[in-house]
Amino acid sequence: MADCFVQFYEKLYNSGNPTEGDINQFLDNLTFKKISKEEALTVTDETFVLETLSGCIEYKPLLDVVVNAFFVRDGKHYVSLFTVICYLATFQLGELGLQGFSRIVKSLDIAKMNKFLRFFFNVLNLSTWIRDEWNQIYDSAYVKEHWIDPLLKWQPKVEELINQLADPLANGVTPGKALTVTAPNEFCLTVPKPRFVPVPEPIPLQEKPHLIPPSTYKPPKEKRRLEEIKLMNRRKAESTHSFPWQIDNVPIKLNAAAILREGALYQRKMEQELNRIESLLRGARDPSEFLQWQKQMRGKDLEHQLAEIECRRLQGKLSHQEAVLARQNIMQENQRKAELKREETAEMMRQYAEKRLQEEKEMRDLVEQVVEGRKNVKQARARLQKYKHQIVQEVSEESRELLCQALEEAEDQLRKRFELIQQIRAIESLPIVRNTLVDLTETPGYGLQGEMSIVELRERLALLREAQRKAEEEKRDQIILDKQAKEQLLLDKLEQISLFRAALGKAAALRSVRFLTWRHKTNLLFRLDRSMNCPRGCYLK
Known part of the structure; x- marks a missing residue:
């Protein structure tokens, strides 16, 4: 079954564009089911196929670096084949093992696999441009730890596989799949039947139309019920507006924000009314001008x-x-x-x-000038030889003096180094007192500002803890006092709101009573006019 894996991947990879759309939808389509049925895969093999295909699609930019570089050198062929082999070598070589990987590789074209594996498992390629290209896509440390180092670790074993693939090629044998020779058969041609005149199709009758149900032009029950509820609410609101004293005094629970907000509203209304009255007392005028x-x-x-x-x-x-x-x-x-x-x-x-x-x-x-100078070449050479000899003598004398001076300096340095080594050995030979007594009341004596002993430090830390505890207690008491003051403020606001509401309710009730009294008197006068046949409104005058 391992022999048909790569062929299956190639078919499935070439059956569509797996980089577009959802991978799960692509794996569930009819093409995948058809190919799975042709290859007769088991559940385990099918799971392995799906995981490998998903990995090839997920790491496609990573695999394209190697495959595209190989195509630039050896031509573009079998894109999905080399992509799958590159994925198996990079991500699944540890799980498959060298034996399983060898079975998959040997079931394919050995010449192509030999070229690709030799190109991919080249130590120079893995250590240079492949690592640099992968570092541009993923983190460099992750690439080195999970991909480059494992590939370099497997490289000697894969090199043996490459040599095994190269042996049949060196002997001129190119193993591959067995070719089946097809025998030609005669064409089975059938005599065409004579055409006949088709029978005309019957004209379909028009179906009887359905009657429109009466519920189409009637509003639904829910809408009628909503209209009735709306009408009842409107009547209730009108009656409540005419007779506000009939409203039940239902208590409403207010939170702190609502209490403060309503208190601020009444306070602002009271200030506006006071400002208006004060402006009128000062002689305010109409603002139209x-x-x-x-x-x-x-x-x-x-x-x-x-x-x-x-x-x-x-x-x-x-x-x-x-x-x-x-x-x-x-x-x-x-x-x-x-x-x-x-x-x-x-x-x-x-x-x-x-x-x-x-x-x-x-x-x-x-x-x-050069032609004329060639005539005096012998004289120039003699002068040059004499000059060189003189320079050599001067250089040898200077080098001898510099060498003597360097030797004296080296001897002086060696002598100083020997004396220093003797002093160090003398210091090391002295006995070391390792038992030291620690006095907690004594300062270290480093010369720092605010230097203190360990006992004094412990006392100061105890004082700081006590001061911190007192500060926390004071803060807790202050929070309790603030909370009590806030509760008292809310109670005062509630009392003030209740007073304002009572005053507004009484004012509204008085206005309603006056309005009803005036309306009742007017109706009585109109009835009297109508009964006495007087002009309308005479009694009102």
Whole structure:
């Protein structure tokens, strides 16, 4: 079964684009089921196939580094084949073992596997560009610990497998799958039957339409029930508004935030009413004149802003025109500079030509001088030999003096080193007193600021703990006092809110009673007018 794994991966990898869409949907489609049925895989083999395919898709950027580099060198063929082999060698070699991995490799084309494994398990490739390319995708430490080091560890054993694959190739034998020769058979041709005129299909009758149910034009029961509840609530609200004293005084539980918020609302209303009364006492007037003046001033401000916008727009147009003129001036200046540059270039070329002519003339003169100098070569050699001999004598005398000086310095350093070693050995030979007594009341004597003994340090730590405990107790008492003060404030606010609500309820009740009394009197007067046949409203007058 291990022999058909890679062929299965190749079929499944080439059956679609596994990098697009969900991998689980791809593995559950009809193509996977069809290929699994053709290869007759067991449950264990099918699980191994799915895990390997998922790993190939997940680590596709990592595997493409090796496979694409191999294709650049040996041509692009069998993309999925080499991808799967690279994945098995990198991630599953420890689980498969060398024997299982060898069975999968030997079941394939040995020449291609030999090339790819020799390329991938090359120590130079793994240690240089493959590691650098993988470091750009994943963390360098993770790559080295989990992938590069295991591959380098397996490299000697895989090298033996590569040599085994290379032996059949060296002998000229290319093992592969057995070829089945197909025998040609005659074509089984059938005589076509004569065509016949097709029978016309019967025209389908139109089905009888269904009647529209009466419930289509009637509102549902839920909607009617909601309308009735809405009407009842409206009537109840109207009756409550006419007779507010009939409302049940249902207590509402308020939290601290709601109490403070409602207290602040009533306080603000009371301050506004006091401010209004005070302004009326001071002789406040109708604010309509001020509002009219404010409206006029806002209109003037708007006109001023529009004028400024128009001014800025005109300034922008002027700036654009100036920019166009400046661009034209720059273009003319650039043309003039280009003309000057061309003239300078022509002048430099002319000077270069003159310089070349001068150099050629100097070279001819130099050649003539060399020809004349060859005549006196023997005299020049004798003078040179004498000069070299003199230099050698001077250098040998200087080197002898430097060597003597270096020897004296070396002897001096050795003597000083020997004396230092003797002093160290004398110090080491002295006995060492290892039993030391520690006095907890004595200061170390390092010369630091605030230096103290261990006893004093312990006392100060005890004092700090006591001070910290007292501070925590004071803070706890303060929190309790603050909590009590807050509760008292909420109680005061609740009392104030209840007073405001009672006052507002009484005022609303008085207004309702007055309104009902006036309405009742009016109805009585209208009835009297109607009974006495008097003009309407005469009694009201």
